[in-house]
Amino acid sequence: MHTRIFFLPDELLLRILENLDYKDVLACKATCLKLRNITTFVSLQYTVELAGCGMLDGKYGQPERALDITERLERLREYDAAWRELKWTGSMHLPHLTGQSFSAHTGPLVFCLPGTDRPHIIQEVPSKLRGTREAHYNFHSEPEERIKVDSSQDLVAYLEDEFENTRYSLKSLSTGEPHPLAANLGVIPLGDSQAYSSILDIRGDYLLEMGQFASPTGLFIVRNWKTGLTELQKHMDIRDRPRCYFLDDKHVIFTVNTSFSHDPDDFLATSFRVLPFRRSEGSTTGTVADAAVHFLLPPFMHSQEFFATTDTSTRKGGLSPAYFHGDPDDRLFSLSILKGAEAGGSFRDHYILDIPSQTFTFYMRDHPTTGHSVVPWDAWGPHGARVTRNDVDGAIRGRSICGMRRCHYKWKSDEGTILTVMDYHPGRVARGLARIGDGDGTAIERGAHVGANYTGCDPLSTTLPCLVTETLLPKTLGRVVLCEDGIVFIKYDELFALVSDVWAYTI
Amino acid sequence: MPTIVSVDDSTVPGEGSSRLLLLVSSDNKHIVVEEDIMSRSRFISKQVEGFEATSQRHAILLPFSSFVLNKVIEYCSHYRGYYLLEDDPDAAPPGRSPVREWDQEFLDVDRNMLLRIIKAAHYLEIKSLVGSCARAIADMIRGKTTEEMREILGVENDFTPEEEHSPSSKCTG
Known part of the structure; x- marks a missing residue:
């Protein structure tokens, strides 16, 4: 015989549901009236909202307790509103670095400097959120596919070449020391036969890597970086370089x-x-x-x-x-x-x-x-x-998915830049457009919050100067433009002000 | 009927001065347990403070069966002398409970038993056990569809058709 779960008091039901992620909370909400009521408790709404925004809570995903949940939910909603209304601020100039390449990884920027050692500089975009200091790392090979940064876990993972001895290094982004949670003091050796390897993705405890012996066969490996254990090894034809992520x-x-x-x-x-x-x-x-x-x-x-x-x-x-x-x-x-x-x-x-x-x-x-x-x-x-x-x-010049939102830049040289935002937050679908007048972001027209049937817009007639390359920063809701005179970081208005003293939020 | 039994001055031979408590379960089983072991329970601790104030010790009646009570005592015995953050009355209220391997094995029981243990732990105010049970129950429904959840939780769909199809944005603001 089945005991009904409702012989438990609400307080206990809440404790149970607090262990679930947003998908389960939403599924639970659809079971019956009583559980629907319980899912309106602040802590569960916070779970749903936080996931909808694609954010993690706290360092290593553990909530910081300085703020209570009610206050967090309130700030998160303000943040969310600022996102949807596409509030922009002026640009911010980062120090000029004559980088050969740069890339953005959910927050920090990674620059590669020319030189025999190809030193890398990791710098956080202007934000007080994490207090990541500028850090230098040395690599001996192409950077883009060999370094991944996960600021929510304070992790930099990269391949380290030491003569024949290639291995993964796992370091703390904020200190540069071996990551305290990593297996084997922050180093994972590669398999013997991997001639080439790259880190494709990081999610939680797992690294997704590709190793190559001889074309066209590649080996895809999923490893738990906290334990060093291999979770999946899969040979695949890599002639066409499949795109892969953690789903x-x-x-x-x-x-x-x-x-x-x-x-x-x-x-x-x-x-x-x-x-x-x-x-x-x-x-x-x-x-x-x-x-x-x-x-x-x-x-x-x-x-x-x-x-x-x-x-x-x-x-x-x-x-x-x-x-x-x-x-x-x-x-x-x-x-x-x-x-x-x-x-x-x-x-x-x-x-x-x-x-x-x-x-x-x-x-x-x-x-x-x-x-x-x-x-x-x-x-x-x-x-x-x-x-x-x-x-x-x-x-399309750049594109990003931030939480359950998709962001697109469309750029026409004679008509300016248009940013489209589609919102797939559970329970609502909306579309917003912003037109970006000039390259330093000072004349941004605030996008109207329009319905899903919006079909077009009239771009402004200004051009973006010196555009070399740009990237949208996932989750930071800004973008980085590498121009001839330096790197310009353009960010959304209010977002940073809102969350600047809530370091528990992942940018 | 409450059974008043004096267990004053009782000590366990060879175990120092730990006093004994007499717990009486709902099926009227009498269980003697060291006070030390049960100090993890805020409810029991408050009772013991009461004994000391009045110099009267009596049996503690509990509203659940000896089967459940023995399970709780087993838990408390295992963590005897351990500091668990959630049980610290001065610590901040817990968020998600930490994973403890022993607890996972300990709570590998059927669903009805799990619900009874969490209720008993709640009554006895053992926060660490409540947290571990909550996690174990959550594990049962994690990744399930709404229909599967109804089955596991023993609840029925009591929405009107309109309510069932109303957008989920209500809860997300």
Whole structure:
């Protein structure tokens, strides 16, 4: 016989639900009236809101107790409102660094300086949130794929070459010392046969790596950096460099490109593949399940008319990694599809497909063991995948997914820059537009909060000066522009003021 | 009927001066346990303070079965002498409970038993045990669909059709 859980007092029900993440809280909320009422408690709403914003709470994900939950929820909502209303502030100049490359990793900037040692400088964007100091690290190889920073866990992970002895170093971002939670004092040795290796993604305790022996075979590895244990090893064909991320804390998602013929110019079809990587709970030696689910792209992807790449000089299709974007910490995957590529490089129509990753895990749960189940594209419909048609021409300059939001920059040299924000926060879908007048961000027109049916806008007639490269900073809601005269950081208004003394928030 | 038993001056041979307590479960089983072990329970500690104020010691009646009570005593015996942050009355209120391996094994019991243990731990004010039980119950429903959760929690869908389809934005503001 089943005892009803309601013989417990509300206080205990709340204690139970506080252990769940936002998805479970939302599922619980839909069970019955009593649990719906309990989910209105501040601590549970905070869980939902925090997840919706794609944030973590506190250093190493542990909440700091200086502020109570009510106050946190209030600030978080203000932060969220500032986000939705696209409030901008002026630019901020960072020290000029003649970097050969730079990249942004959920907060800190990583610069690579020229020189034989290729020293790296890690600098946090202006914010009092974490107090990360400028730090120098030395590398001996290309930086972009060999260094990953996760500021929410105070972690810098990079490959260290010492003659033949290549290994991962795991350091604390704030101190530069070996990370206190890392296995083996912050160093994980590579397998013997890996000639080349890179860190693709970090999520929580796990590192996603790719090792290469001889083309075209690559080895994908998921390792727990806190214990050093390997969770998944998977050989894959890497001729097409699949894009992969952690989908959630149990699954990895890959793109899989398939050629229809041996003609190199022929169109490639792309599908997604989801692989579970975790051992069963509590087991230290268990086997890794090799179930996988393939997701087919929409049928129009199989037409010669559609391309998922900007490379129009050759008719090579396939899914360019740049057009498949997911935020490793979050739950939304976005795919841009361009229709009607022409010789001049202009595109008539531009579609964006967004798939909440709950959809992937939904199918994972329903098809966990049948091998390579194929889920047709139209099955996504009712579960939240959306196709958006964009009427604004022009290439997308930058893109980011921040929490359950997607951000796009569209840039036209003669008409200014347009920022589009789509909101996929649980329970609301909205779209906002901001027009960015000039390069230093001083004349930003605040975007109107418009309905989901918005179809277009009139860009301003100013241009962005000296634009060399730019990137949107996930979660910081700013962007970094590398110009001839330095690096300009443009950030949203009020956000930092709001959270500057709440160091428990992850930027 | 309350059973008044004097256990004053009782000590355990060879265990120093730890006093004994007499606990009486709802199925009227009498269980003798060292005061030390039960000091993790705020409820018991308050009772003991009462004994000292009045110099009267009597049996403590508890509203749950001896089966559950023995389980709680087993927990308290295991952590005898350990400091657990959640049980510190001066510490800040706990957020998410920490994972303790022993607790996970200890709480590997059926669902009904788990619900009874958490209720007993709540009554006895043993915050660490409440936290571990809450985590164990949460583990049972984690990653489940709404329908599966109803099954596990033993609740019924009591929404009207309109309520069921109302947008979830209500709770997220």
